[in-house]
Amino acid sequence: MLVLEKNNLTEEIELFASQYDFHRTALMPLLEYIQEKYHHIPDFAQQEVARVLDIHPVEVYGVISFYSFLNDQPKGRNIVRLCRTIICDMAGKCQIEQAIERELGLKFGETSKDQKITLEFTNCLGMCDQGPAMIVNDRVYTKLDPEKACAILKEIK
Amino acid sequence: MHNDIVNTIHESSLLFSNYEAGSGIKKALEMGRDDILFELKASKLKGRGGAGFPTSTKWMLVAAATGADKFIICNADEGEPGTFKDRVLLMNAPFLILDGMVVGGYTVGAAHGYIYLRGEYVYMRQFLEDCLNEMREKNLLGNNICGKEGFNFDISIVMGAGAYVCGEETALIESLEGQRGEPRNRPPYPVNTGLCGAPTTVNNVETLAAVPHIILMGGEKYAERGTSASSGSKLFSISGDCEKPGVYELNWGITINELLAKVGAYNTKAVQVGGASGICIPKSKFDRKLAYEDVATGGSIMIFNESRKMLHVLKNFMEFFVEESCGQCTPCRIGNQKLLEGVEMIEKNQYTFAHINNLKELGETMKVASKCGLGQSSPNPFLSILEDFKEEIFHAKSDGVYK
Ligand SMILES: Cc1cc2nc3c(=O)[nH]c(=O)nc-3n(C[C@H](O)[C@H](O)[C@H](O)COP(=O)(O)O)c2cc1C
Ligand code: SF4
Numbered sequence: 001m002l003v004l005e006k007n008n009l010t011e012e013i014e015l016f017a018s019q020y021d022f023h024r025t026a027l028m029p030l031l032e033y034i035q036e037k038y039h040h041i042p043d044f045a046q047q048e049v050a051r052v053l054d055i056h057p058v059e060v061y062g063v064i065s066f067y068s069f070l071n072d073q074p075k076g077r078n079i080v081r082l083c084r085t086i087i088c089d090m091a092g093k094c095q096i097e098q099a100i101e102r103e104l105g106l107k108f109g110e111t112s113k114d115q116k117i118t119l120e121f122t123n124c125l126g127m128c129d130q131g132p133a134m135i136v137n138d139r140v141y142t143k144l145d146p147e148k149a150c151a152i153l154k155e156i157k
Numbered sequence: 158m159h160n161d162i163v164n165t166i167h168e169s170s171l172l173f174s175n176y177e178a179g180s181g182i183k184k185a186l187e188m189g190r191d192d193i194l195f196e197l198k199a200s201k202l203k204g205r206g207g208a209g210f211p212t213s214t215k216w217m218l219v220a221a222a223t224g225a226d227k228f229i230i231c232n233a234d235e236g237e238p239g240t241f242k243d244r245v246l247l248m249n250a251p252f253l254i255l256d257g258m259v260v261g262g263y264t265v266g267a268a269h270g271y272i273y274l275r276g277e278y279v280y281m282r283q284f285l286e287d288c289l290n291e292m293r294e295k296n297l298l299g300n301n302i303c304g305k306e307g308f309n310f311d312i313s314i315v316m317g318a319g320a321y322v323c324g325e326e327t328a329l330i331e332s333l334e335g336q337r338g339e340p341r342n343r344p345p346y347p348v349n350t351g352l353c354g355a356p357t358t359v360n361n362v363e364t365l366a367a368v369p370h371i372i373l374m375g376g377e378k379y380a381e382r383g384t385s386a387s388s389g390s391k392l393f394s395i396s397g398d399c400e401k402p403g404v405y406e407l408n409w410g411i412t413i414n415e416l417l418a419k420v421g422a423y424n425t426k427a428v429q430v431g432g433a434s435g436i437c438i439p440k441s442k443f444d445r446k447l448a449y450e451d452v453a454t455g456g457s458i459m460i461f462n463e464s465r466k467m468l469h470v471l472k473n474f475m476e477f478f479v480e481e482s483c484g485q486c487t488p489c490r491i492g493n494q495k496l497l498e499g500v501e502m503i504e505k506n507q508y509t510f511a512h513i514n515n516l517k518e519l520g521e522t523m524k525v526a527s528k529c530g531l532g533q534s535s536p537n538p539f540l541s542i543l544e545d546f547k548e549e550i551f552h553a554k555s556d557g558v559y560k
Contacts, residue, residue, distance in 0.1 A: 085473065
């Protein structure tokens with residue numbers, strides 16, 4: 001990170017935490033905010049969050065490592081999460097998984113070299129009545145078939 | 158909203174019926190706190206999140222607890238596989254839930270409420286924020302709500318980040334405090350020592366949605382529905398092998414057979430009631446009732462027809478628990494891995510019955526030795542599927558296909 005970027009990030013973190021009176025309850029919303037903006041929570045941000053909230057950096061890391069939606073390592077700009085729970089599985093999750101892997105030349109669990117896309121599995125998305133389902137970033141897609149799923153992923157930038 | 162989600166409600170008797178936003182709050186504010194608790198008690202409403210604790214008792218405990226701050230939390234973490242009724246409620250009847258929270262805040266003496274919304278539902282966030290703003294404009298949130306001197310209450314939304322265990326109420330509280338979502342020892346219970354040490358009531362979305370109706374229609378009238386031990390109606394999330402999956406609002410006490418007929422399920426081999434942590438009911442027991450006194454459930458109903466392999470279903474559930482165990486206590490962290498390994502051994506035909514029996518004992522141990530409900534209930538599918546489907550699983554031909 002450039003010095004300028006670092007200064008910006010510090011300012012953002014301070015501003016955000018001030019809305020919570022620098023209380024620890026700010027931690028989760030703050031991490032989610034950083035994650036959304038930078039697609040992961042870099043070391044520098046962890047240190048700054050810890051300093052601003054007056055807790056140990058390891059506490060921040062501990063929280064990040066607990067939640068599957070928070071990452072300390074860079075991921076793709078777009079995160080695809082395909083539901084792996086039994087009902088979506090019965091509705092054809094495997095066919096979709098294979099079609100996506102073939103189409104993108106990327107396996108589930110991996111991030112593309114250009115950092116454009118990360119493929120992941122996730123547990124029940126609460127769309128069991130209209131599976132198979134996946135979330136791309138925040139958006140939910142339901143009643144997928146292999147063709148539809150690949151077409152959706154072709155569209156993303 | 159730019160999603161292609163369809164909210165299918167097949168049957169609704171109460172929750173999705175016409176409700177004028179704010180009317181429950183207005184009526185409640187005319188009543189005393191004791192009157193509200195009395196109506197709730199008469200309604201015999203029990204928690205819809207799975208555990209089935211009487212809501213009136215929970216609120217009474219928080220109301221009676223001493224503390225400068227008190228909180229009410231709406232548990233919208235809905236992570237149990239096969240459950241989606243809270244999603245439909247949040248999207249189709251948001252004011253019912255929010256009004257229920259305001260009534261709850263008034264009853265227990267809380268000034269702030271939180272909605273803990275699972276990360277996967279982030280697409281709803283703006284919609285819910287808009288609803289909250291609408292309520293603020295109408296003075297249904299804010300200071301001196303509806304002219305009630307001294308009643309100040311507001312609600313904020315906090316997002317989860319993809320951890321099933323955060324649906325457990327003490328883990329949820331930890332998460333709100335900015336900690337890892339690891340369940341706490343109970344006691345102390347949240348009603349005494351909850352969020353930031355303050356008395357806190359955690360209620361499921363559906364429980365809160367029932368409250369305004371109970372206030373408007375009276376507790377006794379509400380209790381006329383259902384059975385004597387399970388009053389009122391329940392939302393069931395129906396998925397799997399059936400013609401009409403979706404949400405059904407039905408009175409407690411319906412048998413599994415009746416339910417299957419309603420949803421158009423044929424050739425049904427098994428029904429998983431209560432999600433991954435629930436139990437698997439085989440065909441021979443389809444006359445059992447869905448009610449707290451028989452098969453209790455948070456509403457997840459997954460239907461499997463004759464073509465499904467139950468071992469595959471079980472493996473899927475055990476993988477889920479291995480992934481979602483918070484890892485804090487050994488019976489659950491290691492136990493679930495061992496159970497999954499057992500399932501994989503059966504799959505590969507590399508098991509001994511002696512080992513399987515050991516694993517069943519391990520499952521029984523996990524039920525008593527685990528710290529929270531996740532580890533206490535995760536052996537349920539293992540034990541019930543291996544018992545009720547032993548012919549299919551252990552008499553299978555060597556290629557693993559049941560013939
Ligand atoms: C592992 C685990 C996950 C849970 N997930 C949820 C959930 O997603 N939603 C929910 O309302 N309750 C969930 N619960 C139950 C809560 O701990 C708690 O009992 C419930 O929110 C209380 O609300 P109620 O009394 O209205 O049911 C879960 C419990 C456990 C042990
Ligand atoms: S039972 Fe499992 S989820 Fe619960 S505290 Fe123990 S390890 Fe964590």
